[in-house]
Amino acid sequence: MRIAMIGSGYVGLVSGACFADFGHDVHCVDKAADKIEALNAGRIPIYEPGLEELVERNAKAGRLVFSTDIPRAVAEADVVFIAVGTPSRRGDGHADLSYVYSAAREIAASVTGFTVVVTKSTVPVGTGDEVDRIIAETNPKADVTVVSNPEFLREGAAIDDFKRPDRIVVGIENERARPVMEEVYRPLYLNKAPLIFTDRRTSELIKYAANAFLAMKITFINEIADLCEQVGANVQEVAGGIGLDNRIGGKFLHAGPGYGGSCFPKDTLALVKTAQDAGAPIRLIETTVAVNDQRKRLMARKVVAACGGEVRGKTVAILGLTFKPNTDDMRDAPSLAIVQALVDLGAKVKAYDPEGMEHAKGMLPPGVTFADGPYTAAEGADALAIVTEWNQFRALDFRRLKEIMKAPVLIDFRNIYKREEVARHGFTYAGVGRPK
Numbered sequence: 001m002r003i004a005m006i007g008s009g010y011v012g013l014v015s016g017a018c019f020a021d022f023g024h025d026v027h028c029v030d031k032a033a034d035k036i037e038a039l040n041a042g043r044i045p046i047y048e049p050g051l052e053e054l055v056e057r058n059a060k061a062g063r064l065v066f067s068t069d070i071p072r073a074v075a076e077a078d079v080v081f082i083a084v085g086t087p088s089r090r091g092d093g094h095a096d097l098s099y100v101y102s103a104a105r106e107i108a109a110s111v112t113g114f115t116v117v118v119t120k121s122t123v124p125v126g127t128g129d130e131v132d133r134i135i136a137e138t139n140p141k142a143d144v145t146v147v148s149n150p151e152f153l154r155e156g157a158a159i160d161d162f163k164r165p166d167r168i169v170v171g172i173e174n175e176r177a178r179p180v181m182e183e184v185y186r187p188l189y190l191n192k193a194p195l196i197f198t199d200r201r202t203s204e205l206i207k208y209a210a211n212a213f214l215a216m217k218i219t220f221i222n223e224i225a226d227l228c229e230q231v232g233a234n235v236q237e238v239a240g241g242i243g244l245d246n247r248i249g250g251k252f253l254h255a256g257p258g259y260g261g262s263c264f265p266k267d268t269l270a271l272v273k274t275a276q277d278a279g280a281p282i283r284l285i286e287t288t289v290a291v292n293d294q295r296k297r298l299m300a301r302k303v304v305a306a307c308g309g310e311v312r313g314k315t316v317a318i319l320g321l322t323f324k325p326n327t328d329d330m331r332d333a334p335s336l337a338i339v340q341a342l343v344d345l346g347a348k349v350k351a352y353d354p355e356g357m358e359h360a361k362g363m364l365p366p367g368v369t370f371a372d373g374p375y376t377a378a379e380g381a382d383a384l385a386i387v388t389e390w391n392q393f394r395a396l397d398f399r400r401l402k403e404i405m406k407a408p409v410l411i412d413f414r415n416i417y418k419r420e421e422v423a424r425h426g427f428t429y430a431g432v433g434r435p436k
């Protein structure tokens with residue numbers, strides 16, 4: 001198959017490299033010439049484990065090429081994927097579809113022969129209909145069918161998720177798309193990954209419903225964690241106890257400082273808007289969005305309490321800034337709200353993150369300083385807060401920390417330590433939903 005990937009951002013790049021690895025000929029295009037130049041020089045603009053090697057291997061084999069030449073990529077392709085951004089629109093929270101629609105116009109202008117156009121970007125219900133309409137209007141002769149094929153990749157585990165998916169969802173309105181999409185996913189299909197065909201609107205909604213459900217699951221366990229703190233119960237054991245029920249499932253029940261990232265916050269908000277506009281408001285998700293937004297900032301209170309009720313003039317070391325480990329993505333990261341709240345309360349913040357500091361520098365309030373490792377961050381600090389559970393924070397040397405910190409206080413927002421093990425070194429410990 002000859003595949004054109006419009007948009008070489010996170011989803012486009014990972015999917016393009018994985019499709020090339022399946023043996024397809026993939027042409028990834030992007031309007032950002034500097035990005036394409038970097039990719040052609042073997043530099044990957046995002047941090048994703050395994051991606052650099054995958055890109056290099058397939059580029060070397062000639063199956064993966066990068067350019068800014070959209071017309072050529074489209075003209076040569078059997079399948080054109082749209083993998084451009086759909087950020088939240090300023091002001092109303094709806095998904096901004098201008099990049100998707102402009103891609104549709106460009107595709108229409110250059111398409112040759114029967115071509116399947118696939119939206120991989122996360123798009124609200126009905127977007128496929130609009131893409132269809134735009135293509136027909138721009139080029140009435142175009143022999144095109146528009147398909148929805150949402151992505152379920154997690155940052156930091158994207159390649160594994162792509163190659164071992166729980167399911168592949170394909171929404172079609174024309175049977176001619178079915179064999180083409182089966183061919184695109186043939187290696188996974190042969191490995192028995194369920195390939196679900198449905199109509200286009202249903203497919204678009206599956207993506208939002210999946211992300212909203214997961215965001216709700218996290219928010220549920222976070223509120224149970226708050227209750228645990230009030231009544232003296234342990235949230236990890238509650239999660240384990242309910243998670244063993246197959247109807248609930250044990251995943252996405254880790255209590256923490258609230259969900260962040262480029263997907264859950266944006267997608268939950270967009271679903272709320274779509275549902276309100278459709279006259280079928282989803283109150284559970286409206287509440288999820290509100291609870292999670294408040295939670296991030298409220299988490300600073302934990303630090304204040306652990307510091308004896310006051311952080312003014314104190315130094316707080318923050319370990320982990322990205323919204324989760326194994327990414328450099330800072331979008332809607334809980335650290336942003338926590339650090340801002342601490343600074344507002346008069347604390348000095350010293351931060352360290354293995355991959356996210358470049359991005360964080362422009363996003364955290366002025367006055368925040370950055371360290372080059374966990375111990376330099378902790379030096380002279382009155383408290384140490386782990387906000388993101390990078391592996392390198394899982395085996396900290398507490399003896400050393402005790403010596404270099406002003407006060408031995410640990411706030412563990414990801415519950416990666418046991419109270420007893422840090423207490424043994426003289427540390428005061430605060431986790432999430434584990435008061436004892």
Ligand code: UGA
Nearest residue numbers: 151152153154155218252253254256259260261263323324
């Ligand atoms: C999420 C979904 O998991 C993917 O399936 C989906 O494809 C993707 O969004 C998307 O729509 O593109 P991602 O945002 O990369 O993936 O990250 P997750 O691993 O889902 O984590 C999201 C947030 O939830 C993080 O802030 C994480 O710390 C938090 N989280 C996750 C918890 O607080 N507790 C959990 O148990 C799990």
